Amino acid sequence: MKRLALFFLPLAACAMTEPPVSEMAAAREMVAQARAIAAQDAPQDLATAQSKLAHAEAAMQREHYEHARLLAQQAEADAKLAWTNAEKLQAQRALREERSGR
Amino acid sequence: MKTSLKLSLMAAVLAAGGCATLSPEAERQLEEARASYRFVSEDPRVQRYAAVELASASTALREAERLAAEGGSPELVEHNAYLAERRSRTALGTAQIRQVEADIAVAREDRRRTQLEAREREAAAARARAEQAEAARREAEQRAQLLARERVEKEKVSVAATELAAEVKRLETELADVRAKQTDRGWILTLKNELLFDSGGATLKSGAQRALDNLAQFLRKHPERDLAIEGFTDSIGSPDSNQRLSERRAHAVKDALTGRGIESWRIHARGYGPSFPVASNATETGRQLNRRVEIVINPS
Numbered sequence: 109m110k111r112l113a114l115f116f117l118p119l120a121a122c123a124m125t126e127p128p129v130s131e132m133a134a135a136r137e138m139v140a141q142a143r144a145i146a147a148q149d150a151p152q153d154l155a156t157a158q159s160k161l162a163h164a165e166a167a168m169q170r171e172h173y174e175h176a177r178l179l180a181q182q183a184e185a186d187a188k189l190a191w192t193n194a195e196k197l198q199a200q201r202a203l204r205e206e207r208s209g210r
Numbered sequence: 211m212k213t214s215l216k217l218s219l220m221a222a223v224l225a226a227g228g229c230a231t232l233s234p235e236a237e238r239q240l241e242e243a244r245a246s247y248r249f250v251s252e253d254p255r256v257q258r259y260a261a262v263e264l265a266s267a268s269t270a271l272r273e274a275e276r277l278a279a280e281g282g283s284p285e286l287v288e289h290n291a292y293l294a295e296r297r298s299r300t301a302l303g304t305a306q307i308r309q310v311e312a313d314i315a316v317a318r319e320d321r322r323r324t325q326l327e328a329r330e331r332e333a334a335a336a337r338a339r340a341e342q343a344e345a346a347r348r349e350a351e352q353r354a355q356l357l358a359r360e361r362v363e364k365e366k367v368s369v370a371a372t373e374l375a376a377e378v379k380r381l382e383t384e385l386a387d388v389r390a391k392q393t394d395r396g397w398i399l400t401l402k403n404e405l406l407f408d409s410g411g412a413t414l415k416s417g418a419q420r421a422l423d424n425l426a427q428f429l430r431k432h433p434e435r436d437l438a439i440e441g442f443t444d445s446i447g448s449p450d451s452n453q454r455l456s457e458r459r460a461h462a463v464k465d466a467l468t469g470r471g472i473e474s475w476r477i478h479a480r481g482y483g484p485s486f487p488v489a490s491n492a493t494e495t496g497r498q499l500n501r502r503v504e505i506v507i508n509p510s
Contacts (some may be wrong), residue, residue, distance in 0.1 A: 185300070188296070189296050192299075196307050203314045
């Protein structure tokens, strides 16, 4: 739950004025990629990434851009880790199949 | 008063720390990020296969350290520490994926080679089996051919021997006083001298002509055979003259046959005088048997 801690942080005093467009785009793309392969093999990290992305989108709506930027960056990092771990598990399964002669 | 003091203290703290001092939670997350990064960056696979991911983890960690050192906001320290920790784990995972992919390639190559070897072994075994079968078939064929040839040869020989025996028997019946017998040397026709020659002479009697006609005819029919003509006498008289007489008589028979068209080289004429008697020289009957010409029809 510590990962959600940021949700409840008060907005930073020195807020960004510009909307984090590229961070949001990167987060959306990475979450979509992770969703395609990680639902079974890395469900927790995927759920965290999706949840953070949703909160980032909401922060964007409220024009809380600094908050949205941090959430988007974390969502992207979580999604990338989910994707990587899922990919790793699938590769390990492929290796076992290859070695057992299929 | 109390309240205003509190407020002014808070204001002082805020002013001194910029946004805030490092919270225990931020400190904990930063320490976790450092440990995670240190562990991951020491892995040679990560250095080799996940340099980009490791670099982005390093960037976040340095940012977290900088903010912590400069008294930046705890939430930004936490944020960057969090990114550093996630990216470190991503770098490790990426390196592990590359490692597993390399292992898969090796396993696939192993399997391909194993299959190839198995196929090659199978093909070689099939080839060997086919060659063996072919060799066995050829050998059987050769053996069959050999047996067939041997059978034909044997039949030919046996047919020839049967024919020869029949003809010799016919000669024997056609020629009065001729005895035929089969020996290791071949057929031997024994002609009494009385049939062929006057006593003491080596000139063939006219009565011998028919016998020699028959013999010549027989030899013409069997060009593969040759003859030994051997003259013998009894023991009356000097051995030398008997020897010469037996030779002259053998040659007379040979000349009669060559005169009938038989090649001279097929006939070997010899005289043995009184040697090799076939009966006792003590009686006239015995001496009569010893005075003889033997015609040996050699095996072909």
